[in-house]
Amino acid sequence: SEDVVVQSVRNLQIRYIAKKNSENQIVVVAIKLNVPSEYSLMKEDEYSYLSQRIKIMDRLYHFNHRIDGVLVEQSKSECMIFTTKKIIETETNQYKDFYLLDALREVSAVPVYIGIGYGKTANESKYNAYESMKKMERSRQNSVYIVFENGEVMGPLETGRGAKKQDSFDEKFYRAATETGLSVNTIYKIFGGIVKEEKADFTSRELAAICGVSVRTMDRIILKLCDAGYCEVISEKLMHKSGRPSRILRLHPLQIYNG
Template identity: 25%
Template sequence: MTDRNHVEQIRIGIIGPKVIVDKMMKVIDTFPSFAPVPLAFEHEDEAPILAEQVSGDVEVLLLSDPLSHRKVKENTKLRMPVHHVPVTDAGLYKALFFAQGSGQLKTGISVDTLTELMVRRTLKDMDIMTLKSMIYDGPAYASIMNLTSFHETNYHSGKCSIAFTGMVSVANALTNKGIPNVWLLPSEQDIIVSLERALLSTTSRRNKEGQIVVGMINVDDFGTQALRRNNEHEVQKLKLDIHRMVLDYVESLDGYLTHMGGDEYLFFTTRGIFERETGGYKTIPLAKDVNKTHGISLSIGMGFGRTASAAGTSARIAMRKAKETGGNACFIVREDGNLIGPLEMADPVQDVLSSTDASLIKYAEDAGMTSAYLSKLLHQRARFGKYEYKVHELANLLDITVRSAHRLLLLWIDNHLVEISGLEKVPRGRPRQIFRFTFLHKK
């Protein structure tokens, strides 16, 4: 499995309020190419100082909001890509639900950072178009004082009963003045898009975009599948159908495919295209298509390398790993020999959880578990009936460090997703704790 401490990665500075930095750090676990350097501030004015502080240690910067991004650009002379996470209407949905549930949507709302179109669209989608809304239409990068004054004026005039702001400093100022407010936080999808944009802007990433990638595809237990067909004609038709689906998939990668005979295929593509088509090494849609159409699973090995020979060797090692796990898996071996995987062999979460009650998904995500982690845990439960893990097993499954696994377990224990179910004695050293995912065990 990939260990961030031993993989050659792109160092990225993550700067913002602690709440958003923590949220971004959870999302960045799904980006194995990044080694994050997080720095938190209490006020946007601190952003340029933190950017200068970390500039010699990172290749790209990602700021939490537009204002801190502008302050960094205006007050520093950094020669590296600097990005920010935009505040979108996705954050407004959650904020409005919160305000509605707490009875604060009385007379109207005042909103900054978002455009009038974003606000109107959100109110329409929530079927509360009758709610009065005052939207700040001043300069794009207004001062904290101006934004605070805008909300304060609307509140005291009786036009609005609650303010929505994209700036932590404005939210703090309004709270100090006793004005009800909600701080608009970026959604997980907003953060993912920003991280993808930051990744593609780095020199390291651009240098790897055209790197050759070798892939191997093997049909799991094809002999057994063939025996289930009534005659040789059906077997040959199955082979042609599989070949067509593999060919279509490789075509989507702008790759080159060759049939190695029997049940194995070899293909070539580039790293940039493969990363985009897999959503950053997350999912292999081909496996889902073949399984749904023919009830067949695939083992896939992907190899990265500085030469075609090295990439081919890595692909064979990755294929061996996929077979060792029982098939229906995809692994990647990077140019440094480190392993990434297993990738999801279907679309994330929604398809993996097709037979799972929606309340389970919501319960886990509300308690701080990302959909990607939930998908992997449910996949293991479905295949092996597993709901208990030692910390190193969980780290391997989620493709994170043991330290990160400890941090997540503490969070999930606090939110009643996990409990300590026992201890495993070891010949030397302290006993290892066994963690039970209680919400999986109950279902």
Template identity: 25%
Template sequence: MNINVVVIGPQDLINLVLKVGASYPEINLIPAPYTHEQETLEVVKKNTTKADVLLFAGNIPYQIVKSHPITDTPMAFIQLTGTALYRTLFKVLTETKLNPTQTSFRISMDTLKKTEVDECLEELELHTCKLFLNKDKKVDELVDFHYQMWINKEIDVAITCVTSVYEALKSLGVLVYRVIPTKSTVRSTLQNMIAERKSFLQKSTQIAVGVLRFNHLFTTSDVSEYALKRKKAGIQSLLIDFSEEAQAIFDWSNRDEVRFITTRGAIETITQTYKKLPLLNNLCMKVGIEPALGIGLGYTANEAETNAREALLKAQSLASPSCFVLDLDGTLYGPVGQEKQLQYSLRSDDPVRIHLAKTSNLSVATINKLLSFCENFGYKGITALDLAAGLGLTIRSARRILNTLERNKLAAITGEEQPIHRGRPRNLYELYLIDEKTTTTP
């Protein structure tokens, strides 16, 4: 299957990518040029539906789109490494009177990493008495950065990785050179994209099994037989719609349970990578039932169903209708559809997390769950009620965990919160797992 890659950048760099990409028949390159980086968002909006991958000719346009989430299309950019700087420095040596092999010279650069610049200069045995490096991502500030040093006679030459900065400085009379990707860098980027695409397609074909559980759906004595049949017909209709969209096969031979099988790719598409699940919402709103759903992923149907039933147990532990997804590596996602969801592994071989579990006398799965909770909700001002709601626990279990952490000096009471209604003040805790996670060794 060919990969549709929309290439975004200045025309000359797009031409370079098209030239190198001509030797890769599995990639269909679609040019999307701009004259200035500020046009990036509009270019992406016009071309995102054409792309399997968006490839940016540099880091700045990539960062612009990353900071404005306007597309779910996978993105990549061609990195400018020290090898790209070699050619630029060679041009400085051959096209100017500057000779840094003999005498030191003063230079300003942007975007590149200092370690790569230093390594490049050292290998070429070039001497600089002053090297000004700026990694700021704003174009106007980069222009000002170079120009101010030029007019103040602090530099002999400016080197930029940004096309619009290069054009602006050139118009201002600055001696400026531009760093552009080498063919080998472009080739490496395209090869990585092909490998990642193949990996993605293989991953998408993994088996996904879902187990949807209705608790005592058809045993209610005060509901007429006709009402039960209407409810069953409503559920059946929603399951057919879902199965058609997910390309799934479902089985409803068990009165209180539906099992369906499809692929990982279909599930990730329909859930927007575990962000929402319309099936649960429709069952609640249109039929008036509150089911629990577990989805498991695996290489075999048996492995996927085992994971699905483990995820189902987690979903059934919550009071409200919910769905969890259990991945092959033990990572649990959920509750699917909530604005803030946890993502954690049920196991870990990380020695720091194992040490935390031993220190706190809690399981590794609980430690992973707590760390995921803290990443979403923060480490300060946590009550037992917050923890119970976030982890799907009873208040009593949440209090037990907090007391255990406090007893082992991994948490401390830092204040109180008075409930809106009558009741005892709730303790506010600060968790110190982040310190242990980053600084403690077993």
């Protein structure tokens, strides 16, 4: 009958509108930087921490632009990205490739926790995002958790390259100290100093000035760095009209900062 046809069309319209509303459902991505502890080497060097934060925020703003979201910085260590269900699921291929994790790994020595929340309202999505981030903090993995509006949890999600354990900033310095037989403070002074200088090639005299030691002491340190693969002699240069040429040394900070 005509009434049945009219009712069927109305039901179809309702289902279509519901589907469109679902696609435009607000999704919140919560990100938290694991601020170094009081006894961390990075905590003692504000420059290193701020440098890491700038690199991380650059990747976050790039991701935010890709998903046409709104990024809100809650504090120096926390921020949120507001987007829609359709956009983020399309951009990440239904979360099969959450490439933001890989992008952050490339630049960060600071652990970054990510949680995603769905909800019927923006507040509910925000709450679920923080709930999923708590799961991330407890697991301490380089992955992502999602909490949906019905309370269902998905995760941990792998990235396109596969998740792998990432050493913390301090662990990388301790590892380098073990491999070279040098103290952690010496390793930190050298590699922290070359990051501030924004170059990788030095003479032993320049490195001695950075570390506050004699050139003879630095020559012994350089020998240990070279043996462990953290340094190499790339050339020699005559610094004065007379005397022996100085070695030009290239250090490899990426072995520490990017693993």
